[in-house]
């Protein structure tokens with residue numbers, strides 16, 4: 001899953017309004033940021049196999065440190081503890097919300113991935129495979145994204161005219177980015193995918209940092 005993860009970030013913002021949205025954007029993609037980084041360092045591995053699922057050509061055959069269930073639980077707990085002590089005025093409750101948003105990544109990935117998500121290390125792989133149904137998986141991403149945004153809109157007020165629609169437009173742009181990946185030819189290399197993923201994660205977090213000022 002790609003942009004659907006951000007729906008959890010928006011919903012978490014509605015639950016705990018003191019957490020900046022850009023931090024939640026990083027939290028929901030934390031294990032993917034780690035994944036792309038470890039791929040560039042040659043620690044985790046995948047290859048591009050066009051057609052391996054209808055919507056994604058990634059054969060993620062070695063992702064134990066970022067996408068095994070055990071690893072994601074550890075990432076969530078680590079994020080919770082680091083957030084509690086590194087971020088001023090945070091509480092265990094706020095840090096717990098961060099932990100849940102980090103963990104949510106694996107649960108949403110479980111819906112769309114083919115059985116390539118290990119339960120621990122590189123063993124016992126699971127995945128419900130919705131990526132084999134491009135329209136359905138795309139609809140699910142859109143539903144997650146805008147479902148989460150709905151709660152965010154209910155919990156916040158626009159500041160000025162742009163605050164009314166800016167986030168919705170941003171959501172549509174993110175969905176647009178995702179759909180271009182569906183229709184463009186397979187990416188040239190695994191490293192290119194990792195770089196593009198990292199750029200989009202940080203770009204989206206930067207844009208939301210700026211857009212968040214338009215709602216309070």
Ligand SMILES: [Zn+2]
Nearest residue numbers: 001031032109
């Ligand atoms: Zn992932």
